Amino acid sequence: MHDAITIVVPGNRGTVLQTGRGVHFGDISVQWWATRIQNLNASLGYIDPTHLPMYLTKDVQLFFGNNPFNCCFAGFHGGNAVPANTLHGPPNGNGNQPVQTYVWVSYLSPGIYAQPNGGSRWAEQDIYGVSHEISEWADDPFANNFVEPWLFPTFGVCGGNLLETGDPAVNIGFAMGTNVYFQGPNPDGSQSADGYYHPTDNVFLPWFMRVAPNNISEPTQSPSTNIGRYTLMGDLNPFAGFHQPAPGCN
Secondary structure, three states, X not given: OOOOOOXXXXXXXXXXXXXXXXXXXXXXXXXXXXXXXXXXXXXXXXXXXXXXXXEEEEOEEEEOOOOOXXXXXXXXXXXEEOOXXXXXEOOOOOOOOOEEEEEEEEEEOHHHHOEOOEOOOOOOOEOHHHHHHHHHHHHOXXXXXXXXXXXXXXXXXXXXXXXXXXXXXXXXXXXXXXXXXXXXXXXXXXXXXXXXXXXXXXXXXXHHHOOOOEOOOOEOOOOOOOEEOXXXXXXHOOOHHHOOOOOEOO
16 A cells, blocks of 8 residues: 555546535536556556556546546556656567456445445445456456457346446445444434445356356356356346346347
């Protein structure tokens, strides 16, 4: 763990929004923020391609384009060729450039999305984003592992053709462990925190590959037609689209 880094966001690149429960969070342009992270990769002397740097913020989310309300997401991973400079040495061209992979993610307060009585984004708090991005980095570090196009079972829209293990199950997770960080009431007096950590669910390769029956993954908790799990949660994932192979899309 390294010392904190201060990044000043210009007024035309971000703002502060407030949820209905009174929780404030930073809302920043994704294009501007991504450049800041890539600059850190190139300028920090302790960053090198043999390690994965993870930049962690608290209650920061991103928006697309010029509309701060066209948001919000709180993590990404990527990779860039390491530049030639005094910190990292020569770039070694002709396809031999070292590549620096990285992750940025925000630790979100429970009162941003987690409603006291649950809700569609209940799991999107604390370590949800960390578990989401680290899993995707491990399976698709350079964002170039392609699969057949797949459909979001929860949204009914096409999710693309990348092997992104967290994206299909976005907003879905589970509670475990004991979390003592930022567990107090929301500013409006309501209580969203439940005292647990919330890892994300992740889909398995047989889901993308349309394997049925699934004899590759661990069996589901209860007997099922397709035998094996298509996600980490198995039967505990509440959506039927994750109990069977991925639906396709154009």
